[in-house]
Amino acid sequence: xxxxxxxxxxxxxxxxSTLFNRLTGGHAKVGNWHGVTVGVLEKKIALKGxxxxxxxxxxxxxxxxxxxxxxLAVSYIKKEENAPLVFVSECASLxxxxxxxxxxxxxxxxxxxxxxxKRFVRGGGLVDIKELTKRLxxxxxxxxKYNKKALLKVVDEFLFSPQKxxxxxxxxxxxxxxxxxxxxxxxxxxxxxxxxxxxxxxxVLLLAAFFITFYPNLLGDFLKNGLESLFTxxxxxxxxxxxxxxxxxxxKDGLLSSVGGVLGFLPQIALLYLFLILLEESxxxxxxxVLTDGAFSKVGLNGRAAFSLLMGFGCTAAAIATTRGxxxxxxxxxxxxxxxxxxxxxKLPVYLALSxxxxxxPFVAVVLLYALGxxxxxxxxxxxxxxxxxxxxxxxxxxxxxxxxxxxxSLLFQVKQFIIKVATVIxxxxxxxxxxxxxxxxxxxxxxxxxxxxxxxxxxxxxxxxIGMNDWRIAYAALSGLIAxxxxxxxxxxxxxxxxxxxxxxxxxxxxxxxATSPCVSAIAASAREVGKRRAVLYAAVQTGSALLLSYxxxxxxSFGTACIFILPxxxxxxxxxxxxxxxxxxxRKRKFKNVHR
Numbered sequence: 258x259x260x261x262x263x264x265x266x267x268x269x270x271x272x273x274s275t276l277f278n279r280l281t282g283g284h285a286k287v288g289n290w291h292g293v294t295v296g297v298l299e300k301k302i303a304l305k306g307x308x309x310x311x312x313x314x315x316x317x318x319x320x321x322x323x324x325x326x327x328x329l330a331v332s333y334i335k336k337e338e339n340a341p342l343v344f345v346s347e348c349a350s351l352x353x354x355x356x357x358x359x360x361x362x363x364x365x366x367x368x369x370x371x372x373x374x375k376r377f378v379r380g381g382g383l384v385d386i387k388e389l390t391k392r393l394x395x396x397x398x399x400x401x402k403y404n405k406k407a408l409l410k411v412v413d414e415f416l417f418s419p420q421k422x423x424x425x426x427x428x429x430x431x432x433x434x435x436x437x438x439x440x441x442x443x444x445x446x447x448x449x450x451x452x453x454x455x456x457x458x459x460x461v462l463l464l465a466a467f468f469i470t471f472y473p474n475l476l477g478d479f480l481k482n483g484l485e486s487l488f489t490x491x492x493x494x495x496x497x498x499x500x501x502x503x504x505x506x507x508x509k510d511g512l513l514s515s516v517g518g519v520l521g522f523l524p525q526i527a528l529l530y531l532f533l534i535l536l537e538e539s540x541x542x543x544x545x546x547v548l549t550d551g552a553f554s555k556v557g558l559n560g561r562a563a564f565s566l567l568m569g570f571g572c573t574a575a576a577i578a579t580t581r582g583x584x585x586x587x588x589x590x591x592x593x594x595x596x597x598x599x600x601x602x603x604k605l606p607v608y609l610a611l612s613x614x615x616x617x618x619p620f621v622a623v624v625l626l627y628a629l630g631x632x633x634x635x636x637x638x639x640x641x642x643x644x645x646x647x648x649x650x651x652x653x654x655x656x657x658x659x660x661x662x663x664x665x666x667s668l669l670f671q672v673k674q675f676i677i678k679v680a681t682v683i684x685x686x687x688x689x690x691x692x693x694x695x696x697x698x699x700x701x702x703x704x705x706x707x708x709x710x711x712x713x714x715x716x717x718x719x720x721x722x723x724i725g726m727n728d729w730r731i732a733y734a735a736l737s738g739l740i741a742x743x744x745x746x747x748x749x750x751x752x753x754x755x756x757x758x759x760x761x762x763x764x765x766x767x768x769x770x771x772x773a774t775s776p777c778v779s780a781i782a783a784s785a786r787e788v789g790k791r792r793a794v795l796y797a798a799v800q801t802g803s804a805l806l807l808s809y810x811x812x813x814x815x816s817f818g819t820a821c822i823f824i825l826p827x828x829x830x831x832x833x834x835x836x837x838x839x840x841x842x843x844x845x846r847k848r849k850f851k852n853v854h855r
Contacts, residue, residue, distance in 0.1 A: 260308040261416055262337055266330070266361060267345035268354050269316030270654050272372035272400065274298075276345055277313035279405050280412065284670055296326075296581065297333055304409060306417025312337075315582070320360060325589070326581045334361060341366040341416060345400075348377035348384050349438055349655075352430050359425055362395075367423040368415050369397045376655070380438035392429045394421065445656055449544045459545060466532040467627075470525050471609075471620040478619070480524030481609075488517025503695075503702050510751055511691030512684075518750030519679055519743050522606040523672065529602055530671045531664070533571050538659040538667075542567065547653065556635050557642030559583075562592050566634070569599030570627075571671075573776040576601075577783040590788050591641045595634040597776045597800050600627050602675075606746035607738075607771050614757045614764035622768075630772050683743050690737070690748065705730070705752065720805060724770075724812040725763040735770065741777045766812035773804035 265273045277283060281300040298313040314333055315326035334342075342362050346354040348371050358369065371384065390397040396415050403411065448454045470477035492513050499505040536542050542564060550560030561583055568576035576596050580589045600608070605623070612622035693710035697703050705711060710733060717732035730752040737744035749757065757764055775781065775797035784793035 260310070262310045262312060262340040263412070263416065264334060264337060264340050264342045265311065265313045265345060266334065266342055267316060268318060268347070268350060268357075271316065271345045271347050271350075271354075273313055273316065273345045275372075276343075276370060276400060277311060279400075279408060281311050296578070297329070302409075304413040304416070306413050309412075309416060312340075317357070319357060324582055325586065329581070339365075341368070341420075343368045343370055343412075343415075345370045345372060347372055348374045348382060348399075349380075351384060351435055352437065355430060362423045363425045364422055366415070366420045367395050368412075369393065369395060371397070371399045372401070373655075374399045374401050376657075377438060381436075382438040383436040385434045388434050389429070392434070393423070393426055395423050443656070446653075449541065449656070450547070450653075452548050455544060455548050459541070462532075462536075466529070467624055468620065470528040470532075471623045473618060473620065477525040477528050481521055484523065485517070485521040488513050488521065492517070506695055506702075507691060510695075511688055514754060515687040515690070515747035515751040516679060516684055518610070519606055519683060519747045520676075522609060522746070523675060525609070526602045526605055526675060527668060527672050529605065530571060531668055533567065534664055534667045534671075535659050536567070538657070538663060540654040540656040543654040556638040557591060558588060558595075558638055562588065565592050565596065566599055569596045569601060571602055573597060573599070573601045573603075574779040574783040577780060577787055580787055587643060590792070591638055593784055593788055594641065594796055594800075595637050597780070597796075598630045598634040598637065598773060600630045600772060601742070601776070603742035603777065604771060606743055607749075608768060610746045610749045611757065611764045611768045611771075614759065615761035615768075626768060626772055629769070633773060678741070679743065683741060683747060686737065686740060686744055687747055687751065690733075690751065694752075721767070721770075721808075723809045724766040726759055726767060731767065735767075735774075738771065739775065739778060741779075742771070745771060762812055762815040765815065766808045769811045770804050770808035773800065773807050775800045775804075 265277055267273050277298060277300070281302050283298070283300050296315070299310055301308055301310050303309075312333070314330040317327045317330045319327075320331055342365050344354075344358040344362060344367065346358065346369065351371065358367075369389075371386065374384065377384065386397050386399055396411070398411060400408070449458070469475055472478065493509055496505060496509040496513060499508060536545075545567075546560040546563040548560070549563050553559055553562055562580075564582065565576045565579045568579055573596055576599070577593055580592045580596075583589045583592065608623050608626050609619055612619040616622035616625075690710065693713070694705045694708045695702060696709060697707055698709055698712070711729050714729040714733045714736070717736065718727055718729040721727070721731050721735070730748070734745045734748035734752070737748050781793055781797050784796060788796075
């Protein structure tokens with residue numbers, strides 16, 4: 258049976274990943290903003306004519322690509338020089354994307370797929386697909402007019418029926434074939450590209466999202482309390498009836514307390530993801546990127562970094578992967594260094610588990626920690642700022658009302674991923690933790706203080722002694738976060754039952770440590786793919802060490818109040834000295850490089 262590769266190519270945000278998902282039944286990330294696909298996604302499908310490997314490539318504007326993702330796509334297209342090509346283009350940008358299609362498709366079997374035709378026609382545009390098919394002498398279709406079965410049939414015929422290669426074309430577009438939409442910005446676009454309106458509007462949206470998610474007795478808190486009561490009261494009451502002390506401890510402490518504690522935060526995590534999905538799908542994300550470019554330039558970044566930083570609120574590992582869409586490798590490294598300070602959804606259960614110890618209202622605590630994380634990320638970016646800055650170019654995604662079916666599908670996918678993670682990796686970790694904390698080295702059932710885990714983690718407890726937590730259980734919870742941050746909340750629930758026996762100062766200092774420490778293993782692996790293994794490990798080590806020092810400073814400041822004023826000049830001097838040392842090392846390295854290559 259014949260096997261063939263099919264390349265999906267086109268401008269960013271044209272609908273390639275949506276087409277990929279329809280053809281393959283996959284779950285590639287899609288969104289109404291630039292840089293969603295940052296690597297080549299491949300999936301095999303079986304058609305009547307034979308097996309096909311469908312390849313979803315990052316979006317490109319030109320062959321002389323600027324960004325890293327575009328360079329990857331161009332390189333892949335050149336490497337697979339004999340592979341058939343499906344060029345995906347928005348109807349609205351057909352006149353601009355056709356020259357790129359001509360250059361990429363010349364000498365290949367090619368097909369042109371147009372997307373977003375209905376919206377284009379509603380805006381006063383016109384595209385004659387039949388006439389365009391005749392002039393190009395290749396298959397041209399509108400994706401919106403085909404269901405999955407019909408679409409697979411068209412692709413099957415294109416790939417396995419005799420087809421001529423595309424020989425190129427000139428002067429294909431005229432007013433009889435293509436007429437653009439009516440020019441001019443809509444009222445909504447004019448408002449959302451005005452900084453005086455957009456920034457307050459976005460701030461209000463963000464505050465509303467946090468308010469609904471975290472404020473007491475509102476939706477997020479109501480659903481969280483309902484799930485927690487299910488595990489801690491109803492199911493726990495059944496566990497108390499188990500006669501075997503080992504089995505009772507296994508069910509109550511190993512399963513319900515830890516896993517149930519993490520699952521209790523699912524509604525609030527889902528609401529946070531819902532906000533991000535709506536932000537992406539509506540087109541607000543790209544407008545925010547354009548408007549924040551000026552502010553980001555002050556700290557050595559550009560507006561395109563807004564995509565990655567906002568994605569960081571969902572998942573740090575996924576956000577690090579999106580940095581491949583940046584135009585400059587140096588900017589990418591700075592963003593990768595900033596991202597761990599942006600609080601991901603996995604840190605949310607930790608904040609909520611700790612917040613009751615230092616704030617009665619978890620809404621205030623979470624907002625404070627999220628804001629502190631954003632502030633730290635900007636300080637890091639400012640510390641690493643370079644004078645040279647690449648130009649910022651970005652095409653605005655169209656404003657649209659988020660499609661309910663797409664939003665629900667995306668949200669359910671994120672919820673499913675979280676549940677799968679809790680039911681596999683996190684569950685296995687907690688069962689392992691329960692075993693080590695319930696048996697001694699002679700495998701006798703015992704209390705936590707006499708367990709193997711207490712002995713193994715005894716030396717690490719001194720790391721948190723300066724913040725008033727000279728406790729191996731706290732040290733183990735912190736270490737568990739290197740695997741997945743959800744483990745920290747689960748460990749706290751397993752050992753303390755959600756009631757931390759420490760004061761507000763210690764709890765807040767530990768929350769600051771969790772905020773600033775190195776992200777999970779997945780995020781470190783994503784960093785290694787983007788900036789190299791050595792650099793990723795170095796970043797993780799520096800972030801963990803600095804987070805520990807930052808927690809000490811926080812505890813000291815809260816304990817001694819105004820006395821901490823005297824330590825601020827010292828910290829500021831260290832920061833300035835560190836920046837100058839960093840710049841000197843970099844300039845020496847550059848001079849050495851030039852001398853070697855003379």
